[in-house]
Amino acid sequence: MSTSAIILAVLAIAIAAYALARRKAAGIAAAETGKLHSMPSYHGAYGLFWAALPALLALCAWLILSPILATQDMRSLYPDDLGPQLSAFPGVADDMTRAIAEGIRRMPDAVRATVHQMPIAELSPLLAGLGVPVASAAQDWMIPAALQRIAFDDWSRLAMTIVVIGLALAGAAFALSRIRLRLTARNRVEAVIRSFLVLASTIAVLTTAGIVFSMLFEAMEFFHMVPITDFLFGTVWDPRFAAAGTNASGQFGLVPLLAGTLYIAFVAMLVAVPIGLFAAVYMAEYANNRVRSVVKPLLEVLAGIPTIVYGFFALITVGPFLRDISADINGLLTGTYGSFIQAQSILTAGLVMGIMLIPFVSSLSDDIITAVPRSLRDGSLGLGATRSETVKRVILPAALPGIVSALLLTMSRAIGETMIVVLAAGIAANITINPFEAMTTVTVKIVSQLTGDLDFTSPQSLVAFALGLTLFAITLILNVVALYIVRKYREQYD
Template sequence: MSTSLLLLIIVLIGFIAYFAGRARSLAQSGGKLANLHSLPGYHGSYVAIWAMLPAALVLAAWLIASPLYIDSSVRSSLPESVLSQGEATTQLALGQVKSVAVGLARLNADETAALESGSANLRETLAAKGVALAGEGEPYMIKAAQQFNEMRTTSRWLMSAVVLLVAVAGCIYAIRNISARFRARNQVERVMLASLIVASSIAILTTIGIVTSMLSEAARFFTMVSPVEFFFGTVWDPRFAAAGSSGTSGQFGLLPLLGGTLYIAFVAMLFAVPIGLFAAIYMAEYASPRLRSTAKPLLEVLAGIPTIVYGFFALVTVGPFLRDISAQLSGLITGNYQNFIQAQSVITAGIVMGIMLIPFVSSLSDDIITQVPRALRDGSLGLGATRSETVKRVILPAALPGIVGALLLTASRAVGETMIVVLAAGVAARMQLSPFEPMTTVTVKIVHQLTGDLEFTSPQTLVAFALGITLFVITLCLNIYALYIVRKYREQYE
């Protein structure tokens, strides 16, 4: 029985258990709900939880433990001549055995007998069934593959039987516990609280795991390349080493990438902040409710457009447009029609990224402006100030901490952008001040360093983790500072 089918049956048992528990609680109440400690729905949920949760836990444990046990058993059955050649050879042989097992499952009895007798070639027979095998294959692999298939089939049937037995047993146990004064609500709420704790723990542990993995690989990189050279170097030229080489040839200066990241983000913020902030002020203070209910969702549609689409827009439309405009301006001024803005440039990426960031600035700022107490507006207008004076001298100063926090959150979004920069700003890692020339960012080089069939043994690939942890620290600091400002603003008025 497949895992998906087994899960479906468990859910079906839980569904039946819910109505069975609910019906039993109604029967125990004697027709009066006041006799029950908990509502019938809680009793049904209690029975459903006992029917599904233990069975799901057993299924998860079985799916984790069974492959480990089967691999260990098959591995111990391999010939001593294979086991004695080291861990790498043993793992390769085990992988080939699993490939042979897949092929054997597709063969009929005659084909399997031909392989066992040696009258058929193992590699050719499996290739005919769509299974590629590295090498010609050894006779011991057929026996080991048969053992693997048998153990896996037995394990799957045992798993199905045990899981279904646990589900039924849990359902019966829970139904027998139901009585008029049974505290089903307390039991259900305890399970829900535990589920919330587990969910929050998974999120925290995932973050810890990501940071730990990045730190460990970055530490390996810094054993090969000096941190001073990385953080203060002005030249980025990793020079990919040959496969299997661990040479440290190349220069890994972070400053060109960091400069490009901050430069493009700065240009994007210069474009997004005025437009987004003015749009937020208009939506919050001037627009009618009908216009606001229509225009704000339309503006926020920009946030749902994939960044690769923005990249295509920059590559096909914005970049060529700026290049042609620069050529026309150059011709009018100097008579020489030579474009001084490259199609792939900092300003191209900044403008398109700014368009992408407008809904972030607008939506966050609008929410903050609308949270300013109404009494401040009415007091200013009552003293004779115009609406524009009220916005400029009362509302914006009051909302300024929250707006600054929103802008910092938007900046952290800009710093982490990748696809727009790849297509709009190029991949040239260099330090320069002109916004009309190509530059690149940290995220682009992370993708570039990890593209292809690579091994994490050389600084040319491990540098991606050093770049990643650097970008993580930058965005983390921006987010922490933004949240600090936003919380301070909320405490002022709540």
């Protein structure tokens, strides 16, 4: 059976165990005097967990270990000398052998029976005809190794099917045998659910820690080659890519990249904050339910547009528009035709990124404003204040901590943006205060440093991890400040 068929069979057994355990618990409650410790639904969940969890855990373990054991079994047929092309890279031999095995599986049974008699030169055209190309370095000894892999996989699949479905049936039978009046099914089911929640939290924490440490170790390698002061306070970015094995040096100043990141994010926030905040105030305080039900989803549609689409919009529409209109203004003022706004500029990237951020600001601010207690509104209106005065003097001050935290979270989103900056602001690492010129950001340079042929022993590649660690530190600080403000807000207004 395929893996998906095994999972469906286990789920079917688990559902049947749920129904049988629930029915048995209800029958016991009706036949015996006394009250069930747990509701019949908890007894059903108890049966479902016993039928599904051991079987699915065994399936996961089998799927992890089986390829490892299959590779070891396949390698037992490798010759001692793989040849000059494969001895240094035995993993390449494994890949070619697995490809041959995959092609043999697709063959008709009559042809497969004669494969062991074929040399690789005769087998390769047959496999290519089945859509499985074979590398020219393939050897004749790979054919029996591939047949050994097929035999192992077939045996493993059969054994896995028997073991997993057997565990599901055994678990269901065990759970049904344990159903009784005083079975603490609820406690046991809740313990399993609690374990799932702890596991999910642990995975999230370990994933974050893994990302941080992976960047940290590589960044430490970079700082062994380039002084950290040169990186943090350098004003020139010139990595000077060189071929592997050369000692070409470069300048890895963070200042132009950090300046571009903050400048473009600042322009984006200048666009997004007023529009998004005013839209939130209108929807929360002035719009009727019909208008709100239309306007709010339309605004949130912007959040679902891929950032690459915003980049295209900036590249082919906003950038040329700003360049052409600046040329017309320059012609009217000076009589000479020439644009003072570049098509790829800080202004272009900031405008388009600001449009992208509008739904983040409006949606978060709208939720925060509507969460302000109704009693504050009623008290202000009852004292004779107008609706606009209530919004200005009561609602916005009450919601201000939450709005500030929302804006900080939106700022983190702006700092981490890549595709819009690549297409709208370019890749030039400049230091300028002119918003009509091009700059670039940290995220863009991370992409450029990790593109192409990489040598992870050179500072030109390792600098990407130092940039990533810097960006992580910035966004972490913003998120921590935002969470702190949210907590203070909840303590004050809940």
